[in-house]
Amino acid sequence: GAGVSQSPSNKVTEKGKDVELRCDPISGHTALYWYRQRLGQGLEFLIYFQGNSAPDKSGLPSDRFSAERTGESVSTLTIQRTQQEDSAVYLCASSHQTTDTQYFGPGTRLTVL
Amino acid sequence: GESVGLHLPTLSVQEGDNSIINCAYSNSASDYFIWYKQESGKGPQFIIDIRSNMDKRQGQRVTVLLNKTVKHLSLQIAATQPGDSAVYFCAETGDTGTASKLTFGTGTRLQVTL
Numbered sequence: 001g002a003g004v005s006q007s008p009s010n011k012v013t014e015k016g017k018d019v020e021l022r023c024d025p026i027s028g029h030t031a032l033y034w035y036r037q038r039l040g041q042g043l044e045f046l047i048y049f050q051g052n053s054a055p056d057k058s059g060l061p062s063d064r065f066s067a068e069r070t071g072e073s074v075s076t077l078t079i080q081r082t083q084q085e086d087s088a089v090y091l092c093a094s095s096h097q098t099t100d101t102q103y104f105g106p107g108t109r110l111t112v113l
Numbered sequence: 114g115e116s117v118g119l120h121l122p123t124l125s126v127q128e129g130d131n132s133i134i135n136c137a138y139s140n141s142a143s144d145y146f147i148w149y150k151q152e153s154g155k156g157p158q159f160i161i162d163i164r165s166n167m168d169k170r171q172g173q174r175v176t177v178l179l180n181k182t183v184k185h186l187s188l189q190i191a192a193t194q195p196g197d198s199a200v201y202f203c204a205e206t207g208d209t210g211t212a213s214k215l216t217f218g219t220g221t222r223l224q225v226t227l
Binding site: 104 | 159204
């Protein structure tokens with residue numbers, strides 16, 4: 001595709017529910033990244049994939065957060081038993097290699113009521 | 114832990130003037146730095162990058178300066194336009210030595226006045 005796409009663009013959920021966020025990277029990009037951005041703040045690294053494996057999961061805030069990637073393409077970020085502090089914009093980026101520029105999608109705005 | 118920070122949270126400039134956005138970083142092992150522009154409701158957009166073996170890099174209307182001695186990074190925008198209004202983030206690679214994990218600053222909002 002022309003750029004990184006993410007869905008849904010907005011998600012409102014109730015506390016305690018599970019949510020899945022999807023990222024479609026730029027075609028051919030082997031590296032994929034997830035970040036979280038709280039209101040008025042910078043981006044926090046969550047996890048990155050090289051191919052389908054995740055060498056660095058150090059940014060995941062808790063065991064309620066998980067991510068997977070299949071076919072060296074689509075990735076899903078799952079948040080189980082959502083809490084209000086999970087409310088943020090979740091951004092996905094991809095790059096050709098891990099040393100290359102990261103290109104971002106528009107993000108998914110998650111609101112936990 | 115290591116961090117990247119910005120000196121000014123908001124910068125207001127007149128259209129046509131030059132803008133300078135500053136960033137301080139604390140990890141001397143970082144070797145790759147990037148500036149991103151983020152407009153409201155959108156993801157960050159790559160502007161320009163620089164590696165630690167350089168001290169200056171120019172793009173179209175933008176220049177990034179890197180001072181490794183004082184661990185300072187700046188973004189200069191020439192002839193600032195209303196379309197430049199956005200939040201600007203600096204980012205660094207941290208101690209991984211690659212671009213696999215970026216550490217972002219909190220951002221500077223640039224407001225362009227007519």
